[in-house]
Amino acid sequence: MSDNESIPRVDLGILAKVPKWRFYSHLFPSKVGAKPAWLSLKPLPTVDNLKCGICSEVCIFLLQIYSPLIESDDSFHRTIFVFICRNPNCSLPNDSRNIVVLRSCLPRENRFYSYIPPDYDSETANRSAPSECYYQSLCALCGCVGQKKCGSCQRIYYCCKSHQVLDWKEGHKEECGVLQIGRNDNTIEEGAKSFETELTKSNFSVEELEKMAFSKSDRTFENFKKIVKVHPEQMIRYSRKGTPLWITDENQLNVDDVPNCQYCGSRRVFEFQIMPHLVYKLGLDSIGKSLDWGVISIFTCEKSCTDTSNNYLREFAYKQDVTN
Incomplete structure (x- = not known):
């Protein structure tokens, strides 16, 4: 945390391979790829909740971030899920309709998980976990x-x-x-072609970011490159109530244009952003049509409201791209 308490903390997420059993839902993972480790185990989102806003096909799981709000009784456990349409034709510049964001919250005392923290180091102790x-x-x-x-x-x-x-x-x-x-x-058993890895925090310098070859150059982009170069392997920048790190001068979102929560009417605040290096790591970048993005910024309900009839509430994503 900075000495200036008015500056929100920024946590960086990098990728790390871990054993499959570490992705059980009751271990509250943050992860990329394969299948979601759902937080609330029932009821899950329906097909209609996960449809692409462009082609109406069901979006696939991209990643999830476990981000509990300890000070909130209803959000003691809290996970943000991000889904994306696998059709590259739906990956349009500065258009977020192919992205679905869902938030799930549970109190510490709930019907799925023990009140006592799980054993994060024992595979044997976790074999009979709820699923x-x-x-x-x-x-x-x-x-x-x-x-x-x-x-x-x-x-x-x-x-x-x-x-x-x-x-x-x-x-x-x-x-x-x-x-x-x-x-x-068990949803942890994934196909061989699936990509699944854990997101962990990074606090050290690594090699220079690869494949960040944008032809567009402006002051914002130069600043973006300068900041990212310090930790080039970052996939996530998490800073609840902070501000996004924009990638270009163009198509920046005014925070006043972020829609309020449709469930309680509270304003939405910035929570985290997905960085372009994840496109490279997942092998999504290619010549011509492909799934890609500059940055994807996720905004969530400031109050982290809950709804007893709906365990997965829709949140807001904004995709900013670098266009030639």
Whole structure:
């Protein structure tokens, strides 16, 4: 924390490989890729809650940040989930309609998790942990609620037809009929092609950021490069009630234009931003159409309000790109 208490703290998230069992929901992970480790285990978001605002297909999980508010009884456990449409045609410049952000909160005393903190160092102690699949069937591809079943093996569920088709192409065609019971018994069991890693805090200098080759140059971008160069591996900049680190002079969001919370009417505040280096790490960058972004800034309800009828509340994302 700076000596100037008016300057919000900034925590940096980097990627680190950890054992699969560390992604159990009751260990409250921050993670990138594969399937979400849901916080509130029931009910989960429906397909309609996760549709892309451009093509209406179901978005896939990008990352989640565990960000508890200890001072709030209702938000003792709190996780922000970010989903994105996998269709590159929906990744339009400075357009955030292909991104879905959901916030889930739980009090310390709740029906899913123990009041006592879990053992973060023992795999054995965590094998009988509560799981969202105890309450509902889950999509084999994305980990969301599975409403459709494979007509052949009758064992695997999907949230929508498009995810069933994708999973068929990505391996289920060969596995169908010879699967071992239990493939969907734990959302931590991911496909070999999935990318999954933990987000941890960084407090040290690393090598210079790769693939930050934008042709646009302005004062804001030069400042962005100067700041990022100190910790070039940063994937997340977390600073609740702070300000985004804009990547260019153009298309900066005025905080007065951030919509208020649609549930309680409170203003939304900046919480964290997703950095462009994550595009490179996930292998999303390519020539032509691809999933990419300059920075994605996430704004959440200042009061972190809750709704007993809805455990996953929609929040606001703003994508700023560098355009030629």
